[in-house]
Structure formats: structure tokens, C-alpha cells
Amino acid sequence: MEIYRRIFEYAPDAMLVLGRDGRLCLVNAQAETLFGYDRSELLGRTVEMLVPARFAGQHAAHRSRFMDEAQSRQMGRQQDLYAQRKDGSEFSVDVMLSPMIMAGEQLTLCVVRDITERKAAQDALEHQTNELLRLHAELELLANHDGLTGLYNWRAFYEHAGQLLTTAHRRHEKASILILDLDRFKQINDSFGHAEGDRVLQAAAAALKASARQSDIVARHGGEEFVIAAFGLNEAESLVAAERLRAAVANIENLACSVTTSVGVATFVPDTTSRQEPPTLLADLLDRADQALYHAKRTGRNRIYHFDQLPADEDAAPATDAR
Structure with missing residues (x-):
């Protein structure tokens, strides 16, 4: 013992x-x-x-x-x-x-x-891990979002819209791309300064985000241009959505001047015989929506056009004062 x-x-x-x-x-x-x-x-x-x-x-x-x-x-x-x-x-x-x-x-x-001592070391490691996770989340946010408006940036839009079109292609569903450009934005900057221009961009982004569906992908294309990818919308439905977005921008208040936007729309229609890959489909849709946007600019601004509505002899090249 x-x-x-x-x-x-x-x-x-x-x-x-x-x-x-x-x-x-x-x-x-x-x-x-x-x-x-x-x-x-x-x-x-x-x-x-x-x-x-x-x-x-x-x-x-x-x-x-x-x-x-x-x-x-x-x-x-x-x-x-x-x-x-x-x-x-x-x-x-x-x-x-x-x-x-x-x-x-x-x-x-x-x-x-x-x-x-062991607990202090574990707590320090946990704190460092949480800090790294926080920084990673911040970097991911910065990499995928526009710093001024908080919307997806062009890189993130291209990725998510590509996935959306892949899904639409696989399910034989329709999808639409909408490109919106604020009318005479340069005049806003020239007349009221770039700070007011930034306020306009932020207000427009907020209006578009609030008016789009939760499933829509809303991004800032760059400058005063925005782009939206919408799953499941045919031509008629995409025009209704475009009008809702145009009206949302036109109804923005508390800015130094009124703001309007022109909208160009293009719709993906499933075709079982087509061998186009989603990236090519997206590029084509963006090009078509851009052509429709320029037509809306040429014909008076603050209006919407679908690519399928364009006259057969429409010149795709933008006029110098189209914005």
C-alpha cells in the first residue's frame, strides 16, 4: 500500500x-x-x-x-x-x-x-481562425461585388449568368438578359459633380435590386450600365419586367435631378438542335440586348426594346450621342 x-x-x-x-x-x-x-x-x-x-x-x-x-x-x-x-x-x-x-x-x-496555457493557445488559434474566415469573406465580397453599388460586378455576373443559362439549356427553359443604361449620365456628372453621379448610381442600383425578383442576377456592368439575368421569362414577360425596372428608376426621389434609363432585352429560347455552349449563348444574348438598348437610345431614351422587335435594317453600330 x-x-x-x-x-x-x-x-x-x-x-x-x-x-x-x-x-x-x-x-x-x-x-x-x-x-x-x-x-x-x-x-x-x-x-x-x-x-x-x-x-x-x-x-x-x-x-x-x-x-x-x-x-x-x-x-x-x-x-x-x-x-x-x-x-x-x-x-x-x-x-x-x-x-x-x-x-x-x-x-x-x-x-x-x-x-x-493550453486553453489560451486554443482560444488564440480559434480567434485567428475566425479572423481569417472573416477576411476571406471580405475578400470574396470584394472580388465579386462592385464597391460603389454593392451589386455583383461583371466577373461575378458572367459566372452566375453562365450557370443560369446552363440550367435553362438543360431544362429547356427560357431566360432573358436585360441591359439598362442611365440616360445622359455624363450630363449629370458635368452639371452636378461626380459625387452626385455616384449617388445616382447607388440609388439606381438599389431601385433595380428592389424591383428585380429574388432569383434574378443583378450586376453593374460598368460606368452607368447595369445588367440583369432572369430565368424563366419569355419575351412578353421580360418586357413587363423591363418596364417595371424602367419605372423604378424613373420614380427615384431626393436626387439633384430626375433620372431615366433605357433598356435593351434579349431572350434565350431553347432549341434542341442548337449546339451552342452556355458561354457562347451568353455572349450572343448580351450582344443582342446591347443592340436593343442602342435602339432604345436612338428612338428617344427612357424606353425599352426587345431584340426581336428591332427593324430588320437596324444598324447595330451605336450613334455617337446615343448615351
Whole structure:
């Protein structure tokens, strides 16, 4: 028995033996060192004296349940555990519990290990990981969104619209592309300054985003031009959507001047005989919508046109003052 007593006494971890009532029967030298008590101050007292006051009631309830259904608990932090020294300071611990019977009495061996440094390192690693995730999310946002309006940028639009057309092609569904260009935007910048021009772009972007369907892909093409990809819209439905968007921009308030937009529309119609790939389809649709946009500019601005409505002899080249 002497060797076991020595093992207990000089173990590198704090070791406590509790009775069924939670009172300390034995403690080793490391327990005195860890908690700052002489063992005479510990023996006969309940183990809750070593638990921060805010956890003491909960700990006593857990201890009571453990005594009724005692089972071993290995080291390995499953939750944050804290102990309290004689001077009132708290520290993080890991605990191993091992039920045992001696002379017919139910006892529990409790091994307590100070893990303050380990927890600090884990917390620091967790903080660094969260910070990296936050920075990654910010970089992804910057890479895919226009900094001024918050809409998708051209790169992101091309990716998402390509996926949309791939889906439309596979499901034999229709889809439409709408290109919107703010009318006489250069005059706004020249008359009211670029700060007001930026306000106009932001207001137009917000109006378009609010008026588009949740499933639509809304992006800033660049400058004063915006583009929208809409799944499932035929020619007539796309014109209704275009009119809704045109009206939303025309109804913007609290700007230095009124703002209008011209809209060009093109629709993808499934063709089982076509061998065009989605990227080619997207490029063709964008080109057609752009032609329809220039026709809307030529014929008076603040209006919408579908590519299929263009006159057969329409010149695709833009006029110099079309914007």
C-alpha cells in the first residue's frame, strides 16, 4: 500500500478523493500547490469550495447525479471548466473522474489539471481562425461585388449568368438578359459633380435590386450600365419586367435631378438542335440586348426594346450621342 500512497501523494496532477456527500477525504501535495490551501483546510469540506461561486450550485447538482450513476470521465475538455484558488482567482481545468469502492464506501477519485496555457493557445488559434474566415469573406465580397453599388460586378455576373443559362439549356427553359443604361449620365456628372453621379448610381442600383425578383442576377456592368439575368421569362414577360425596372428608376426621389434609363432585352429560347455552349449563348444574348438598348437610345431614351422587335435594317453600330 505504501507505493500506492506515494504514487497518490507525488502525482504531477492535483488528486482529490471525495465521499458520496462530496466531502474531501484525501488530497495530495499537488492539490495544495494548485489550490493554495493546506490540506487541513480542505479535508472534510465539500469540493464546491474549489469551484467559482457562480458555478457552485450547478456543480453540486451534477455531483449528486454523478454519485447516483457513477461512471468514469476521461481527460479531454468537453466543456469549459473552471476552478478557484484560495485567493479567489479562477483558472481553466480539465478533470478526470473515476468511481471506486473502498471498505464498502462509494468514493470518487478526482484528478484536476491546470490547462490555462493550453486553453489560451486554443482560444488564440480559434480567434485567428475566425479572423481569417472573416477576411476571406471580405475578400470574396470584394472580388465579386462592385464597391460603389454593392451589386455583383461583371466577373461575378458572367459566372452566375453562365450557370443560369446552363440550367435553362438543360431544362429547356427560357431566360432573358436585360441591359439598362442611365440616360445622359455624363450630363449629370458635368452639371452636378461626380459625387452626385455616384449617388445616382447607388440609388439606381438599389431601385433595380428592389424591383428585380429574388432569383434574378443583378450586376453593374460598368460606368452607368447595369445588367440583369432572369430565368424563366419569355419575351412578353421580360418586357413587363423591363418596364417595371424602367419605372423604378424613373420614380427615384431626393436626387439633384430626375433620372431615366433605357433598356435593351434579349431572350434565350431553347432549341434542341442548337449546339451552342452556355458561354457562347451568353455572349450572343448580351450582344443582342446591347443592340436593343442602342435602339432604345436612338428612338428617344427612357424606353425599352426587345431584340426581336428591332427593324430588320437596324444598324447595330451605336450613334455617337446615343448615351
